[in-house]
Amino acid sequence: MIVQVDPKATVSQLDAIKDAIKAIDYKATEVRTQRGFYLVAIGKKDFDIRSIGHLEGVLDVHRVSDAYKLVSKKWKVGYSEIDLGDGVKVGGDELALMAGPCSIEGEEQIVQVLTHLKSQGVRVMRGGVFKPRTSPYSFQGTGMDGLKLWHQHAKALGIKIISEVMSVQDIGPMYDYIDIYQVGARNSQNFDLLRELGHVDKAVLIKRGMSGTIEDLLQSAEYVFSGGNERLMLCERGIRTYEQAYRNTLDINAVPLLKEKSHLPVIVDPSHGIGIRRFVEQVALAGVAAGGDGLIFEVHAVPEKAWSDGQQTLNFAESKRLIHKARRLFSFCRALEGEFPLDEEPA
């Protein structure tokens, strides 16, 4: 059960609500986010929802049968939109586009990519400065120096930054220089990291684990939301299957399922989803057609020379084509939906 509490409720009103929850043997967790004040109550007994609903200070009460609660679509009308400021939004009426290199390499590369994105009207740049590398001897990223340099140039152009955070200690240092914390596939169930990101007031994008279920992903998001941060996005980036013809198998089914289960925006990562440069475009378009709210993909001036992931990175020409097509397709699909609204039985 989710109880939406009036932020102006008095302490004694709040106590009365908590007592009522305790009286039906439910365990309540208090959640204050940027947007609301909730009591998430977990229990097994059946009860009369009005016994809570009529209390003073209660805005609304919702039964949510899912294991995850706050990220569930069961209690929210419509979808969540994440406002990144300066008119940059994720989850609304425009396709959200995030693009950039696998790794931030240096000033020249940063400027090249930013210039490309600017020319295409893309407002969010991705890039890794702390790289989760399988081998300890591989390049581990340019770290905070790389991030600061990147931030300086991006800010000047009004472009937002999304970058992976790998540990709790880095949340603080990164804070001033990024707009979206990315939780990588390998950290998708790093619960300490997720919990801490719940205490931050910046947006978070959570990638699905390599063998994470849909339910796992939503529970990971619940960690962040229940910590107090509801500026969240989910990302499908391909899963591990027996098929070895591609790096990962993009799970297109996840897109409509996540959109039904949760009110959070769903971003598709075609670069990791297939891992082969010449197929990134088709997979991206499939993600849009399936109902994705946005795309995150890898681009580099010269993919062949990228320090990492070059085999799945687009060059600027390919990126331009993908951006053009994806936007056109997104508009087309939204219009198509209008022709047969989903809430109306087609004749």
Place this chain on the structure above:
Amino acid sequence: MIVQVDPKATVSQLDAIKDAIKAIDYKATEVRTQRGFYLVAIGKKDFDIRSIGHLEGVLDVHRVSDAYKLVSKKWKVGYSEIDLGDGVKVGGDELALMAGPCSIEGEEQIVQVLTHLKSQGVRVMRGGVFKPRTSPYSFQGTGMDGLKLWHQHAKALGIKIISEVMSVQDIGPMYDYIDIYQVGARNSQNFDLLRELGHVDKAVLIKRGMSGTIEDLLQSAEYVFSGGNERLMLCERGIRTYEQAYRNTLDINAVPLLKEKSHLPVIVDPSHGIGIRRFVEQVALAGVAAGGDGLIFEVHAVPEKAWSDGQQTLNFAESKRLIHKARRLFSFCRALEGEFPLDEEPA
């Protein structure tokens, strides 16, 4: 190596070609299909391709490094189009649509579905009469009686029939009543069945096995082609992964990969691909956006009462909407491609 032989070549010319192949230690298989006469030669040695190419009776010679040969795109200009007669084609400039119930149940159901398809301009009806059921005690299909009844009504309306063939013995009896033999996922590596279908002059659609690789599917197709039948289609229908939120995981990556590896048409089955009725549409649209040549999906007047697979079957209203959207999307995507032709480097 594939040697395209002139069908009008003389016996002695053919012998000379075979001798030349033997001389370089290659093993040749003679393949005569509806469309051509080929010698598929397998070997390891490097050789001068002109030593074969200059022989009389040789139309063309192609090196094909893939393990599969005749189904490879390496030797063929353009994609194959399958003509089913009466203007019904698969693999061309129109989206191929095949729809119908999981199982053929009886006359009323047949007529209902045919009427629906006719009204939507769908020219191929799917349906099972021999059902591969996990349990021996489950309904096994209406068999040849069901097929004959179906054929009688379908023919009257000019609608083609695709139905699963489960064993070599059924190929003959089914022949007069169907237009496309479907090889199901469970028989995807039933090599005896595939080999026999190579000797038939009707179209064949091969579904990918539940844990079949892309390479497995192409090799299965090679069995049919090398047997003498090149009227072939490939079908992506979802694979088995750890994710249990859906019946199967549709592998959207397979669509662009198959289109690159092979010249055969690629059909997407969203019904089995996700197995949940309310998501079939989005998955189908993703399949179209990824480059699929057609869709095969399940439809029934009253899915709740279907004898099998009701949970993934659309009703007529939903089917109508899907057909409309899929066709519109297909045209849109083809037009979009024209804006940035793939063979031209985008600027």
Place this chain on the structure above:
Amino acid sequence: MIVQVDPKATVSQLDAIKDAIKAIDYKATEVRTQRGFYLVAIGKKDFDIRSIGHLEGVLDVHRVSDAYKLVSKKWKVGYSEIDLGDGVKVGGDELALMAGPCSIEGEEQIVQVLTHLKSQGVRVMRGGVFKPRTSPYSFQGTGMDGLKLWHQHAKALGIKIISEVMSVQDIGPMYDYIDIYQVGARNSQNFDLLRELGHVDKAVLIKRGMSGTIEDLLQSAEYVFSGGNERLMLCERGIRTYEQAYRNTLDINAVPLLKEKSHLPVIVDPSHGIGIRRFVEQVALAGVAAGGDGLIFEVHAVPEKAWSDGQQTLNFAESKRLIHKARRLFSFCRALEGEFPLDEEPA
């Protein structure tokens, strides 16, 4: 529900039993095997089991809640033992061993392997004469000629033959020359083949499909049993997973689970289960320790020169060592079980 019928029941007694089953809205299938006469009744209603049990001609009635019935352990006391004649048994107090090459190649090879097996007291030789090869251009087996030659030598030494049958048409021709029909992983859900093997009075070993579930395997066995043949064995041979360090991932969990779910003997195939020669022994021993009734593995005089599967085939010295260890371990484990009988709560 399984009704064990007295083979000496009269026609009118049988009719009365069937009427009683019909009266509770169950659908009965008549099954006559080498060992018994059963009515397998499928339905949903709850009923008083005594209403059937007291009828004349009924030996016993069992409720079986599993989807599979006759292969379930729920109705049978103890495990099934398959008698292959001449004192060769599978599923009893001795470890069943089946070994031989992937493919039967010729007389010299046959004699070498038979001589090796004879010297080790192994009574069943495996070998393929119809080979399910991914590519149509690969060696497809020596066929019936190979089988006849093999049979002639094996018979002389009192060694039984297990070989894969790939299609219904081959069941008849193979009949006189083999002792166990093997259903391969790729045909694990070839229901027509399974159904036909139900009409044969020779033993059948069914390999689990590459992505077959435990339930799938048991249902495949149910096809054979319900067809009339209860001389059945199940084989765990590795499944397809994301891990590419081995050809397949032997599912050791399947061994105790199958032994709990079914009364049929469980054979472990370590050769395909890992696919790497130098690890076959450890995997085989694990299979024995987990409770397997037998092993089927690949052996060849010179694995490096085997026509197929050489990379997972043992030579005679390795085979000798494995046989010795596996037998010793099997006896040890059986004795160990006696120290703490499973039906007695350990203190």
Place this chain on the structure above:
Amino acid sequence: MIVQVDPKATVSQLDAIKDAIKAIDYKATEVRTQRGFYLVAIGKKDFDIRSIGHLEGVLDVHRVSDAYKLVSKKWKVGYSEIDLGDGVKVGGDELALMAGPCSIEGEEQIVQVLTHLKSQGVRVMRGGVFKPRTSPYSFQGTGMDGLKLWHQHAKALGIKIISEVMSVQDIGPMYDYIDIYQVGARNSQNFDLLRELGHVDKAVLIKRGMSGTIEDLLQSAEYVFSGGNERLMLCERGIRTYEQAYRNTLDINAVPLLKEKSHLPVIVDPSHGIGIRRFVEQVALAGVAAGGDGLIFEVHAVPEKAWSDGQQTLNFAESKRLIHKARRLFSFCRALEGEFPLDEEPA
């Protein structure tokens, strides 16, 4: 390449070695562990190994072609043994046993389990105090209080403690109270955590990720080793596959493969490996027969009342039986190995 450096080498000798490595374009990482001083050099060029080997201060030089270096078996004679003090060892001639509840619950439970372990001569107790729970609303463990209480009782009985560490911040606080840091499956690629554990002088057990490859696991171990800690163990605990009959699929193949690839001890976790209490024993025995160095399993006085994982937890009687059988089997298998030494070709 791994260069074993004499700990007594002078600074100028070390500089000379580093210069020689740089001269062949290799990048060296200095690694000082509890046991040795290494330079791990990564590069691509071929070179004369003697050019390094003859330098003063070099004890030995090894080429290691694996992507992981220090954990590879290629450079080490024999297997590593981890000494936990007080005569407790992992990886030697005795089967290492670690057992205990999923979660530490309280004093009574701690004492019950410790008493049981003591009576069976088990020297390491497992238990979670920081629990990685899928849901943020689930019990998250008794934390440091639970650990301290546990430590107090365990120490009194001479029993060592293994417990999961979930984040870098907990390494310090836990240090005085544990003997082995466990890295859980969900943190198997939490590289920051692994790197920090490399700076600790306590043993570390790394569980394989749910979809982690063998190579991933070894690279994770390399993170710890290259950080300076070579007191490492690897743990196979089941992987995610399509099969849903069990919680995970224990990958028995991993045991012999890990033993061949690495010199580190391999521990098998049958509790998570199958997740079903009544099959834990057989899976554990399989792990021993396959060559595992030890077992880690879950035990509780009353599994039905355990706060977590009760369905896969043994009671004391079952635990006693498993311990007895596993030890007897371990001795038997070691003796069996002696009958046919692996380094000698069996006749």
